[in-house]
Amino acid sequence: MSSKYQEYNQLNLPQIEQDILQAWEKHQIFEKSIANRDGAAPYVFYEGPPSANGLPGIHHVISRALKDLVCRYKTMQGFQVKRKSGWDTHGLPVELGVEKALGITKEDIGKKISIAEYNDTCRKEVLKYKDKWEDLTRKMGYWVDLEHPYITFDNSYIESLWWCLQQLYKKGLLYKSVSIQPYSPAAGTGLSSHELNQPGTYKDVKDTTIVAMFKAEKSERSQFLFDAAGSNEVFFLAWTTTPWTLPSNLGLTVGANIDYVLVKTFNPYTHLPVNVILAKDLAGKYFKPEGENADFEAYKAEDKILPWKILANFKGGELENIRYEQLLPFAKPEEGDPFRVLIGDFVTTEDGTGIVHTAPAFGADDNRVGKKYGIGILTLVDRQGKFTDNVGEFSGRYVKDYKNDPDYKDVDVDIAVKLKKENRAFKVEKYEHTYPHCWRTDKPVLYYPLDAWFIKTTAVKDRMVELNKTINWKPAVTGSGRFGNWLENMVDWNLSRSRYWGTPLPIWRTEDGTEEICIGSIAELNDGIRLANEVLGGDVNKHYLHEGILDLHKPYVDDIILVSSTGKPMRREPDLIDVWFDSGAMPVAQWHYPFENKEMLEKGQAFPADFIAEGVDQTRGWFYTLHALAVMLFDSVAYKTVVSNGLVLDKNGNKMSKRVGNVVDPFTTIQQFGADATRWYMITNASPWDNMKFDVEGIREVQRKLFGTLYNTYNFFAMYANLDNFGFKEAYIPLEQRPEIDRWIISLLNTLVKQVTTSLEDYEPTQAGRAVQEFVDEHLSNWYVRLCRRRFWKGEYEHDKISAYQTLYECLEKIAQLMAPVSPFFTDWLYRNLNSVSGRQPEESVHLTRFPVADAAAIDPDLEERMQLAQDVSSLVLSLRKKTNIRVRQPLQKILIPVLNPHMLEQLELIEHLVKSEVNVKSIEYLTETEGFIKKKIKPNFKTLGSRMGAKMKAVAGAISAFTQQEISQLEKDGSFGLIIENEQIPIQLTDVEIISEDIPGWTVANKGSLTVALDITITPDLLDEGNARELVNRIQKIRKDSDFELTDRIAVKVADVEALKSAIINFNDYICTEILADSLEIVPQLQEGIEVEVNDLKFNVLVNKKS
């Protein structure tokens, strides 16, 4: 324990943080904060695992600050808060990063590089920036267990995942199916809906679109069309934004109840007469009104207006099963009966033609309706995204530019050209629409038929919706809105990924698919390995017989052959699982449940979480997968409270992106301003869920305003406490024995504790922080310390002084605790500085202490009210001084305050001395008998009157405002008044109005609300002398300070003779001497030495000598 409080020259937050960080590590404060709570109630928190494959950004700082502050707060509230960090290690970004680093593509895997080598590289690459992440975690003061993280590629982690999958399998929630899925040819993999829901995947693109003409075939069903046309040629018009799917077209879908028309017109490209079918509502898109029934004979190729004529009207239902000629006859499906008109419920007349070109291979709707009609499936694009070899002149061409080929030619355009030439295109145009892109490669996604395993989330939809309602969402609207809607519209979870680096699907199948097994543990797999070897014999699984399987990744799991109950070999389904399953299963997998920690989880000590927080972009990501798995596995929520924080935008409200170059580097920011100021700024600037406009100027302000003020307050305290050797050694002085102002700040402090606690309990840190800020700046520094300054340096070290020290100390200590969750470094520094001298608290760090509890007995609302009154009166007087240009140092005789009621008078009298010294006046006079002297103003109280008066309110308000002074005083005297509105007697009570003393004729007056203050601005010769004396004191104090005298040095002073100041020096000699600690103050006729000073435009010399 040291005897002196540390004093500092300058606030250096980054330096403080480094020192505190070292202290934390040296004394294992974080570990202690958890170990100390052994046996206490657990508060369960889940850390969403970041991928260490990319660098952390400033947006990570806000969500982590939020997580950290809640955990620290709950720790201080007495809970044990275990915080395991985690690393998300699987997934496409890792694979792509590795491929880029190795200069290979997916096709090279297994050729140029073995899967084993590839995966080894992934394993190394994936934690590439782990150091950076850990560094940021440390520097920003995020307390999370980095020593024992869960890592999603660990065998134990995967084993838990397998257990989960087996549970789902046993519940019949895991099934295999062919489906049309988003597929990224550039990445060579299918994408989950979560991946497709990544921000930024939907982009505006301009595509070539074609309204193609499908030639109808004559049949009994279609005869009516040909009759109406009077021709052998009738075409269906169908619009597509993806012309490359046209060769794979197998059907045309119409809406059964949509009205269609047969139109006679010309093809705008070939100018040949044609008869076309399209939805009636959409005819206006292609034909101009002035062309209707125009002269067909007169049409020329140059004409812009196409003549057109409706030949027939009919419903879509009448078109069903009409056949048409294949548009681009390159290939036919192996099975099915294609090239028919189908009926589908997804057809709209919002755009296009009301006839939907249907390629079952490339659209989910298309596939569904195609299956229903049995038209087969034709897939003329391969997995690389290029046409197969049987598509004529288009064979082998990429349908989109997947290879970044500088000479890439849009195949859609060439298809359009071909169709135009063949009289098969009715309209070709560029069309801008949004289209999903692969979130990693930025290339357009295709919808493609893939074999996949699904989790039947739709089976538990209702339960998920129900349980979601029990979750405390911050903000609530995310839970009911974005998340709620997502649950309502959920589809089954596509689990399959055709990749190399990820958690393998633990399902083995016989070749014919009749038998399969889902493995749920390593032991089970090893048993299977041995059994298969025994039954199948030979070399089967021979490398794995001895030690069992050592790595659950590809390619090793794929080597394993299991045996079915009928003795047939089973091979693993080749898929890996969606990485979102990895993170969604972290509640169990991070603890290797159920193989370890079984009891902890089942006792509710690690599940469900009390609290999680991530960016709002995780709503359909992590928040969803956590919820889905918890409901399916345990019929429970995964988290009780979830805070979704908003995005971090740049200071102009634009998204931060590397491309624009407006990203903020968290390391630089923290280095420059300190983590505390950064965290405080982010938390108090806006609610976490609002998008925040990040501006370093805001951090600068926090640094100056809050931390600077607090630091100065501490330094002030330390300076005098050291002189007086205050170490909080005396007994705690009971509040009732302390002066009014001490009781006031303690009352306010306890009110603050209450507010902060309520806000933090409600996960509203912004409100908590703002309350603290106001207390520190407005009340503690700017009122308490300022008014109490003298108490610290004047007089003996006895009751009043000790009381002041104890009060200020307590404020600083509790503020440190209140702020500790948000700004952990500075507060611990402050706490340690205080506690190292006083030894008041047993805990070595603020983070090991218990959060302050508000003392209701210390809160005195009356006291808080009258201090507010004192502040208001002072502010009014200062503003009057300002207006009349009388500086505060010039004493004035009196102020006048009209009091409205006895309570107000009582309150004012109690704070009179504070106001007098604060604004430098001699006396305060109260006006109670005010009639005729003060001009009053009356205002209706809309709140009480409004509900009673209703529609008459306007008239009543008008009447009240028009009261004369006499009527006002009558109301005051009687307590009520009979108002007559429209011949109706309406009684008005005193509570229905507010009466304000507005003006005191002949005085300089100011008001604020119902408070009025008048100032006597007469300066008598006496007052002038006193003012001058104070001026002189001020100048000499400055000289003392400039001369670097100690606060206690005694001095002797000589002042040159100036007529205007002579009386002041003579009359206030004692006063001046006391103030400046002078033993003598003399006027000398001539003074060449000393320092020139200026008082009231008079210049003269002052000589100050230190007495030795």
Place this chain on the structure above:
RNA sequence: GGAAAUAUAGCUCAAUGGUUAGAGCAGUACCCUUAUACGGUAAUGGUUAAAGGUUCGAGCCCUUUUAUUUCCA
């Protein structure tokens, strides 16, 4: 195309349907009072995005529009 959130002073944010919409920052003017120029005081600054509506009364409730952001297709 559909849905949601947001829109208040130059900037960042406040304002249980109730009188004259408040703070801080910036800018302006002034001040320095033995903690602090990383300070203090004061005045200035508003068509509450726009237009309708409900109401005695709307920044707040309703409708439409606009802008930004996010989500979905």
